[in-house]
Amino acid sequence: MSNVLAIAAATRTLRNVLLARMPLLDTDLSDLEVTLQPLDLARKGITKAQLNLFLFQVVWNAGWRNMDMPGRVRPGETAQPALALNLHYLLTAWGRGDSDNDAVSHRVLASAMSTLHDRPLLDADDIRNALPDNDLADQIERVRLTPLPQSVEELSKLWTAFQTNYRVSAAYEATVVLIDSQSPARASLPVLRRGPQDRGVISSASMAPSLSGIALPHAQTAARLGDDLVLSGNQLSPTNMLARFSSLRLDAPVDVAPAAGAAPGTLQVHLADSTGDPQAPSRWAPGIYTLALLAQPPGSPVLVSNELPLALAPVITISPLTGTPGTQHLTLTCLPRIRDGQRVFLLFGDRSVTPQSINNPADPQQPTTLTFDVPGVTAGTYTVRLRVDGADSIPVDFSGPVPAFASDQQVVVS
Incomplete structure (x- = not known):
């Protein structure tokens, strides 16, 4: 992981590597200067051979953006992922003097690209020496430099934004920079019991019930208190099963024990009215419900079916x-x-x-x-x-x- 100095450390390291390595590739570039200026200010006051390293874009790294950092969280714990960034740099070269010798500028650009081709990874020692108190070198992923294809149109728009003349440049991407989140991680307490009486995992050979349809009396569009509903589906049995009616208007779902239906493989659910259940007027509410089946064989966890919509008419x-x-x-x-x-x-x-x-x-x-x-x-x-x-x-x-x-x-x- 790394702190908020990570972007500055990556930029300074890249500059130091280029400044140290390029004159070794081309001895005629002993007076080379490597700057970190915006495009419109890069050449002001400089007449020597020059390479400008401009950070023109910072984007999120899709691969690391939602990934927990290894070693920071364990299964069951949650923590804010690191801020994962890709840095986009533009390398632009100039020759010597005001005449802006193209031959020299081309040598500068070629030396810079050759350096990054041979050293695509930023060295940990170079990173530590580039900027005090930075810890970019300690992050789990190394910083890699790769060419970033840019069309002439895209580069022209960038130069136009700075209102300066276009020069041949090369774009590179530095990936990935991981800045540690300052939000606290949430660690779970140790597990004391696994299931009731610490029995551990319970397996069941049977499937959960599955609902495929609800038949209402007289093919009505809604049920009423006092009606009998016929449920069809798979794994339906009146034994150890409840029909659960859920509504946003109720404080708690209404559970009704089903009976065997007239047809094989069906269940019948009676919605008791005030005659059979004096509390029915306040137990229910008119409106839209979802209906699911809950099966709980003895000694096993509850198995819940899918839900089907149901309207309860006033x-x-x-x-x-x-x-x-x-x-x-x-x-x-x-x-x-x-x-x-x-x-x-x-x-x-x-x-x-x-x-x-x-x-x-x-x-x-x-x-x-x-x-x-x-x-x-x-x-x-x-x-x-x-x-x-x-x-x-x-x-x-x-x-x-x-x-x-x-x-x-x-x-x-x-």
Whole structure:
């Protein structure tokens, strides 16, 4: 790992290597000067042979960006990964004097590229000597220099940004520089027990149950309290199994023990209404649920199936069921009870109306009472539905040979 001096240390090391090695490759470059200036300032005040090393871009290293540092964290521990960076440098050469001798500048550039070709890795001792207090040499990955292909167009844009004349240059990438994160690591405590009674890992030869469908009575689009649901899938058995209904509106899921279905390989789940369960009005809430199966064979962990969506429709009563043209003042009761924050609308024919009031009695076994004002109603028969969180009440009577709109779910205005 390395500290925040890492970028400066990499740049200074690279400069020192070039300054020391290039005159050995070309003895005519004994007066060489290696600078670290922006492109528009690089040549100001200098007449000697010159190589400018300009750090023009710093990018994230994709390979190390989300990787835990070896030796810093162990399995089960978490720590912020190191800041992994690739450094992009531009090497630009000048000859001697104001005439800017191209022959000399080409020799300077060739010597620099040859040096980096022969020494593509920064030496640890060179790094330590380049800048006091830097620890780049101690990081787990060495810093490697590789050519960075750049088109003439890309280089021209870079020179244009500094408003100076373009010169032939070579781009290199230094990878990787790892700057240690200062965020504390989180270490887990030692494991005291592996499973209940320290029994260790438990294996099971059977698969978890899998749900493929939910069949509702009369092919309804939503279930109601009092309905029987038929579940189909694989590995379904009523023994040691629960049907779990989960909703964002409930503080805790509702678990119901299923029974064997009429068809082989199916389960039947009864949603008890207030007759079978006095707490049903407050145990449930109208709206959208997910249904999953939980299997727990004796002595084994819980196996959870996939989840399927299910809408639970409100069951409503309407008063009055008759009226005269004009504003209709309606009072509805709703089971199960409506929870705080639920979105409620009255669908009066093809109109949508928000409630004037919503009241939950102190007795949790009593339904929610809602009042609505529907203005400008003309003579006619209007089917009424209550929509709670996207689940509509079902205004259909299925008792006859043919389904029909239930008379107690319609308001007649005459």
